Amino acid sequence: MAEPRRRRIAFQGEPGAYGEEALRVLHGPDAEAVPCLTFRAVFEAVAEGRVDGGVVPVESSLGGPVAETVDLLLEHDLPVTGELSLRIRHCLLAPPGQTLEQIQRAWSHPQALAQCAGYLRRRGITPLPETNTAIAARKVAEEALPHTAAIASKLSASLYGLTVLEEGVEDSPDNYTRFLTLGPAPERAWTRRKTALAFTTDNGPGALYRVLSAFSSRGLNVARLESRPQRRAWEYVWCLDVDGALEDPRVREAVTAAQAACITLRVLGSYGVA
Ligand SMILES: O=C(O)C(=O)Cc1ccccc1
Numbered sequence: 275m276a277e278p279r280r281r282r283i284a285f286q287g288e289p290g291a292y293g294e295e296a297l298r299v300l301h302g303p304d305a306e307a308v309p310c311l312t313f314r315a316v317f318e319a320v321a322e323g324r325v326d327g328g329v330v331p332v333e334s335s336l337g338g339p340v341a342e343t344v345d346l347l348l349e350h351d352l353p354v355t356g357e358l359s360l361r362i363r364h365c366l367l368a369p370p371g372q373t374l375e376q377i378q379r380a381w382s383h384p385q386a387l388a389q390c391a392g393y394l395r396r397r398g399i400t401p402l403p404e405t406n407t408a409i410a411a412r413k414v415a416e417e418a419l420p421h422t423a424a425i426a427s428k429l430s431a432s433l434y435g436l437t438v439l440e441e442g443v444e445d446s447p448d449n450y451t452r453f454l455t456l457g458p459a460p461e462r463a464w465t466r467r468k469t470a471l472a473f474t475t476d477n478g479p480g481a482l483y484r485v486l487s488a489f490s491s492r493g494l495n496v497a498r499l500e501s502r503p504q505r506r507a508w509e510y511v512w513c514l515d516v517d518g519a520l521e522d523p524r525v526r527e528a529v530t531a532a533q534a535a536c537i538t539l540r541v542l543g544s545y546g547v548a
Pocket of ligand 1: 362
């Protein structure tokens with residue numbers, strides 16, 4: 275009998291990126307990790323069927339929302355099918371021979387730099403943005419510029435031949451990033467369910483209150499509420515996560531009631547949390 279085909283799952287960055295680690299936890303060690311240069315490229319690869327699914331970071335406990343991912347979710351019509359909260363442990367990496375005292379600047383993804391902002395300030399290291407932590411690590415290794423480091427995973431250090439100058443350089447041990455899966459749901463056990471919505475309301479008094487009361491009046495917990503700008507100035511799309519699956523009648527009724535108080539409402543996904 276033919277071997278089942280390995281699922282091809284896209285992530286942003288290069289081997290050693292946190293997105294790849296999240297993908298392995300969510301889809302298991304047998305999934306084929308497909309690197310993409312940008313978050314947009316991950317969405318497009320899934321939308322065009324070039325891969326079976328994708329994994330993207332959406333929010334950091336220290337750095338806040340990953341706005342680009344949130345906007346891409348709103349722009350595309352790809353269902354969210356799973357969530358993982360991953361503990362992120364950053365390292366300061368440099369080419370062999372460089373010491374901690376010599377480092378003056380560090381390349382990394384803006385989210386990673388935000389998660390280490392206090393550390394970098396204390397050490398007098400200038401943060402420099404790169405598109406991904408693993409890409410930053412590879413560049414630092416290839417270019418071997420003096421006084422230059424990367425903030426990335428320990429795995430990136432071994433993949434690209436860098437020295438770990440310091441480990442755990444994030445500003446708090448409570449450093450987690452939420453990753454979402456796009457495409458078919460990973461086959462795995464989930465701890466609970468969530469439903470993600472995006473909606474717009476009119477700009478009148480109580481509009482948001484009416485939407486929120488659809489959930490509170492049914493005893494449902496709103497886990498996250500965030501606004502993103504729309505094309506017209508000072509008009510917003512609201513992104514709301516509610517605890518519970520859409521198959522749960524209470525959630526379904528709440529969404530219907532919320533819809534009545536909205537101009538538009540879309541379910542981004544109803545999915546399991548790992
Ligand atoms: O996946 C990566 O390596 C990234 O560059 C994005 C990122 C940055 C910080 C925490 C989680 C994901």
